[in-house]
Amino acid sequence: MNWFNKSGSQETAQFRELAQSGFRYALSLSHHHHDAEDLAQQAWLKLQRNGSSPIVRGPLFKTIRNLFIDSLRRKGIIEFETLPEEVLLAGAPTSEPGVKGDLDYLLGQLKAGDRELLYLHCVEGYTAREISGLVGRPRGTILSSINRAKSRLRELAAKQEPPSIPAAAKSARP
Amino acid sequence: MNSIDTQIKEYYQEQTLPEENLQSMQSPENFPRPRRWPWLIPLAAAAVLLLAIFSRQNSGLPQAVVAEIAKNHNAQLAMEIRSSDYQKVAAQLDRIAFPLIAPSEEFSRQFTLIGGRYCSIQTELAAQLRVRENTTGKIHTLYITPLTDDFSAVKETTQTLKGVKVRLWTEGDRFFGLALSLQ
Numbered sequence: 001m002n003w004f005n006k007s008g009s010q011e012t013a014q015f016r017e018l019a020q021s022g023f024r025y026a027l028s029l030s031h032h033h034h035d036a037e038d039l040a041q042q043a044w045l046k047l048q049r050n051g052s053s054p055i056v057r058g059p060l061f062k063t064i065r066n067l068f069i070d071s072l073r074r075k076g077i078i079e080f081e082t083l084p085e086e087v088l089l090a091g092a093p094t095s096e097p098g099v100k101g102d103l104d105y106l107l108g109q110l111k112a113g114d115r116e117l118l119y120l121h122c123v124e125g126y127t128a129r130e131i132s133g134l135v136g137r138p139r140g141t142i143l144s145s146i147n148r149a150k151s152r153l154r155e156l157a158a159k160q161e162p163p164s165i166p167a168a169a170k171s172a173r174p
Numbered sequence: 175m176n177s178i179d180t181q182i183k184e185y186y187q188e189q190t191l192p193e194e195n196l197q198s199m200q201s202p203e204n205f206p207r208p209r210r211w212p213w214l215i216p217l218a219a220a221a222v223l224l225l226a227i228f229s230r231q232n233s234g235l236p237q238a239v240v241a242e243i244a245k246n247h248n249a250q251l252a253m254e255i256r257s258s259d260y261q262k263v264a265a266q267l268d269r270i271a272f273p274l275i276a277p278s279e280e281f282s283r284q285f286t287l288i289g290g291r292y293c294s295i296q297t298e299l300a301a302q303l304r305v306r307e308n309t310t311g312k313i314h315t316l317y318i319t320p321l322t323d324d325f326s327a328v329k330e331t332t333q334t335l336k337g338v339k340v341r342l343w344t345e346g347d348r349f350f351g352l353a354l355s356l357q
Contacts, residue, residue: 012200019199023191037195044199099178103185122182150178 019044022060028119029068031108039064061134099157106156114149121146236328236342239295239351244338246293246302247315247353253289253304263290263303270301272320277345284308295319295351317351325349
């Protein structure tokens, strides 16, 4: 620790951690690096202008989300439709096998809302109830949407995998 | 293979906001705040003026303390006792009525005590300890004095004066100053 800049360095570390989280959340929504940078920066600017000090995670994420929805509306894209109440997948496995393939591509195939849920759940560690409070959807829907998004990722990964070649065929010579 | 949760976590944690964006977000001058209540400005100015009148005596205290510490640090007066043990130094400086220990365990890990002597800060009896930063070998001077009403009004600050960097802060019921020559 630098004893001549103790409080400053702590604040800087907190700021950087929060700004990176905001950016990653924006990336989960837009799945586009530059759009995510703009979203994170615009949200930060908006909160600063509104006099929010210090800026904290909840309002930052909400502002990023609202800005993202506004940008979709401007483009005429309706992606955040209200989903029907779905059956809660009780007893869903907590540790599932991973997926093979290009995760960047696979995540890009999901809907923004599904990527958002996966980010909040897997990266930020939010509970379904916390996510429900942020995105304004019932907890049961959140849980089933998360499981559905993971299943979708696995389906996409399976489609990407090349068909396995039997060992005998590999070693066979013409 | 990692679980899908771990894969997603690792994927996002690898994504980072570029440094230039962070810099521009952190600069407060980039974000001028709107003036919501312009009628408050004259009122606030009057309040500040009144406050300035009442706190006039203390307003220059941090600067005075920094100047005194910088001057003492540059003087490099001989130590009355040389020891790396705070207890031994405290035993020798027996006129010191407050606990003569390091500001924190972290400070103890980063600095090794060399010795100490009496001094005063703004007429308050203080301990002047010479310490060596373990990683750099640089010699610092640490000043410790009880937290009086005047000192408790001094906010944590770091200033440079006459080639000496001085940090002032409080821990518990003690007031600290740490000085380092920049050359």
